Amino acid sequence: MESSLPSTQILDSGESAERKNEAKNYSEVMSTLPKVKGWRGYDYYLYQGFWYDTFFLEGLVSVQEHFHPQSTDIFVASSPKTGTTWLKALTFAILTRSRLSGSTTSSLLTKMPHDCVPFLESDLAQDPSNRDLAIPLVSTHVPYSCLPQSIISSSCKIIYICRDAKDAFVSLWYFLSAHQRSENVEPLPLEEAFELFCNGIANFGPYWDHVLGYWRASLEFPEKILFLTYEEMKKDTAAHVKKLAEFMGYSFTLEEEEGGEVQKIISMCSFEELSSLEVNKNAVHRAPGTSIPIQNSVFFRKGEIGDWANHLTPEMGARLDDIMEKKLKGSGLKLPR
Structure with a gap:
């Protein structure tokens, strides 16, 4: 999802002198950053230790300078494609369950999870008011060390999944191959994409540094940061839903548990249920600042553990395992395989 640079946007929209100066500063920063050709053929820039295309880099710089959270905000953080959609659905369902009555249905049945929980570096970078303040949920792929200082120094809670x-x-x-096809571009061969990934080059990558940043922060601030893995959540979803609710400050009452509320949320947010909804099968989604429609269905591929074995050779799998083991060594973190 690439967009024009701010300077181009300003020439087209006639914005204020302050915004023009901001765009000039942004362009100057861009010109000094290391650059490589990344996924989808876009330029990727190395900023504060992580790689971004221009769209996400612009959004990140904007929120670093201007975003101020509510004290009650809860951030759902992740590297792309690590369980983001599921975690958004679960946290949204947990937080909004008290609003539902016999005549009211969850927004998750008519809107995709990404339209229920705004993204910090896209939705809120484009328009900070683009959210329901009564629902204190914000999603982000931004690495921990790159988060706005206003978030890190706040009392806000962060839930991270990898x-x-x-x-x-x-x-x-x-996911990115589907994007390329929608743009009538030949997808990047898997082998080439794998080389980029192993070299740390992907939006918000290197992946291992992304994971380590939140892991170490969760050890330092356990009351503020909850670190989860997709595999453990799939293994015992009920326990994790209750853990999420407690961490968020929306614990289930005994009456709710006995009434099956936990299981209702699990069922509503399951891959099978969400992927079968009309909105997620046939509707489209547009990221703010872009004109490219994204089929909602691409956010729901399989949701399976171990599917990599159907696409990577054993040698490729062993290589990535070896990289992760070396990068995580000494951290105390051992991710499921």
């Missing part, structure tokens, strides 16, 4: 790097890579490759 998964086995091999499955994360395959899911990302499929």
Whole structure:
């Protein structure tokens, strides 16, 4: 999802002198950054230790300078394609369950999870008011060390999810390949994409540094940051839903548990249920600042653990495992395989 640089936007829209100066400063920063040809043929820039295309870099710089959270905000953080959609659905369902009555249905049945929980670096970078303040949920792919200082220094809570790097890579490759086809562009061959990923080059990558940043922060601030893995959540979803609710400050009452509320949320947010909804099968989604429609269905591919083995050779799998083991060594973190 690439957009024009701010300077181009300003020439077209006649914005204020302050905004023009901001765009000039942004362009000057861009010109000094290391650059490589990344996924989908776009230029990727190395900024504060991580790679971004121009769209996400512009959004990140904007929120670093201007975003101020509510004290009650809860951030759902992840590297792309590591369980983001599912975690958004679960946290939204947990937080809004008290609003539902016999005549009211959850927005998750008519809107995709990404339209229920705004993205920090896209939705809110484009328009900070583009959210329902009564629902204190914000999503982000931004690495922990790159988050706006206003978030890090606040009392806001952060829920982070990650998964086995091999499955994360395959899911990302499929997702971006679908984007390229929608633009009538030949998808990047899997082998080429794999080389980029192993070299840390992907939006918000390197993947291992993304994971390590939130892991170390969760050890330092356990009351503020909850670190989860997709595999453990799939293994015992009920326990994790209750853990999420407690961490968010929306614990289930005994009456709710006995009434099956936990299982209702699990069922409503399951891959099978969400992927079968009309909105997620046939509707389209547009990221703010872009004109490219994204089929909602591309956010729901399989949701399986271990699917990487159907796409990567054993040698490729072993190589990525070895990279992750070396990068995580000494951290105390051992991701499921």
